[in-house]
Amino acid sequence: MRTAAPATPPLLLTRSIRPSSTTIHAWLLLLPAMTLLALFTHWPALATFIDSFFSTPRARRAATFVGLENYRQIFDDPIFWQALTNNLLFAIGTIPVSIGLALLMAVWVNDRIAGRTLVRMAYFTPTVLPMIAVANIWLFFYTPQYGLLAQLLAAFGGASYNWLGSKDTALLCVTIVAVWKEAGFFMIFYLAALQQIAPSLGEAAVLEGASRWYFFRRVQFPLLMPTTLFVLVNAVINAFRTVDHILVMTRGGPDNATSLLLFRIYELGFAFWDTSAAAALTMVLLLGLGTIALAQYIFLERRIHYR
């Protein structure tokens, strides 16, 4: 009875009145991590939740309880809806493409091809670079007239286009940068998972005369599902978390065409100093992300084969 897992101490406490030395030991071991987690994650989250129901304190006006007013203002704000739409498009653009590319690259560099290490490294390089550096590189690619893209187009007789300065293409441009940055990172996870698959499976498939595609579809892909779930959860979070390149490349412009939710939170909080509105928007984002993560675990978990 007393050997129950230390991870469930409340149960133990109800069964024996005096906590055993094991329990105390376990709690002591958990304490440092829990303190830091509570201090730097849970308390700020709770404080944000509370702040979102109060007005923004100004120098001569203390914060007052305003109920759902901050939330009402967010939903009345057209820029919020535009940022939300932008963010959903950004997510739809980045998640499937970066995962698909990652899988493709992983399968490719998993084979014994010449210069394999070099190719792997090349694919992984974007991940190693800081996002700010990446954004500056791409800023040059997109520059009209003498940027890389403009020069390529000019070689084929096309006209120079102002990619980041036009409302129609700016969001697509920043989406491509995010895909370029992330695919290599996800590839590493797929590559690790692919190496875990026993070679005997591949040999058996060859003996049975299964095609490459069939082997991938029926053997490799199902075995990669746990990795896919992990990567998917991360990709979704990243789609709502990546804003560094927005700051460098467009600052949300032109006319909010590339404003994403997190960028909008930063703007409300640290440019407008409307901390309550920023807190309320943070809660909206948190709730949305929490719901998505929960749904992913509930629905996908059943279809995943863990070994």
Added chain:
Amino acid sequence: MQRRAFLKGTAAMSGALLAAPAIAQSSTEISFYYPVAVGGPITKLIDAYAAEFEKENPSIKVKPIYAGTYQETIVKALTAHKSGNPPTTSVLLSTDMFTLIDEDAVTPIDDFIRTDDDKAWLKSFFSAFMLNSQTAGKTWGVPFQRSTIVLYWNKDLFKEAGLDPDVPPATWAEQVTFAQKLTKLEASGGASQWGIQVPSSGFPYWLFQGFTTQAGTVLMNEEGNRTFYGGAEVVEALTYWVDLSRKHKVHPPGIVEWGTTPKDFFEKKAAMIWTTTGNLTNVRNNAKFPFGVAMLPAGKRRGSPTGGGNFYISRKAPAAQQEAAFKFMRWITSPERAAQWCVDTGYVAVRPDAFETPALSKYVTEFPAAAVARDQLQHAVAELSTHENQRVTKALNDGLQAALTGTKSPEQAMKDAQAEGERILSRYR
């Protein structure tokens, strides 16, 4: 997960410990937030100034803290203010004056003015620079690194187009006709060379204020609680800007990046550009052709907003530190240092008598372009600055970008921007 959180936490803690202010010594130590807004070895210059000041004033230690861009610096300064431990002094945008007053973060400079000498010092600055430093009868900031917008032109391309290389456009009409001669359109619809380029990313309102001033109007009142975005002359100014690319096809379409505009000029993709005088040293070092610097062309009149940073003193700093910071401010804005600063960076020296110092008068004779910004100051107006400044200017920025990208007509864009400005500012009246 827990391990990662733990590492993160440890890093945050050690960061906090390092950032804690050094314990006050027998002498007074003043902390000084400084934003690095232009290229070049600017931090070395500031370090050298601090060291020199310490040598002359052994009882005061100046600790410069390089805090990133202007935006990052005000975030850090206001966060520090809210935590009760602000820097003694900081250089922040002159336009953040109302924000800093509303947050009760700064103390008026008038509190330190006691002697006649002090009074004379406060009156020694160019009056154009004081417009964004004073409100409600008080002075809140001291001009330090200030600039205006000027026109740079490529003399080689002028010659090529059959224009007099030494005569820049003086009016709006000339600006268009010159630009037409300087634009090389291509069959595909683009251009291998644009006649004129006015950047519109990030803070288009600043460049736009050049147009509105020339159109003979202002964008806000002096109290900073009312905007006039919807006025007829404002729409006229915006229409002129939009027409440069839409109607006359002499200006790149869409949003033009601020950061790459000097580079476009060096690459001869733009024959004339509007940008800050703060870029003067940059252009001088990198342009591989003879170039000219001119005042912005006149519409109904000439005009440009001022820009750049002021010194502020934190209200919550101890009195002894505030006094020391004031002393430092007076020292660094003396004519000799203002002159040196102008030579080293390209910013406009903040007071007229600096131009009479040997160092600066020699520099201006060798490089007359350096005096253009000074001469333009008589036409300069206050930069757009209101309560809730960033929110109110963003309303204008969004409208400008909507009009420049063609999603809204100039009238509609300015009407919407004005409505948003009214909504935000009505409670400040």
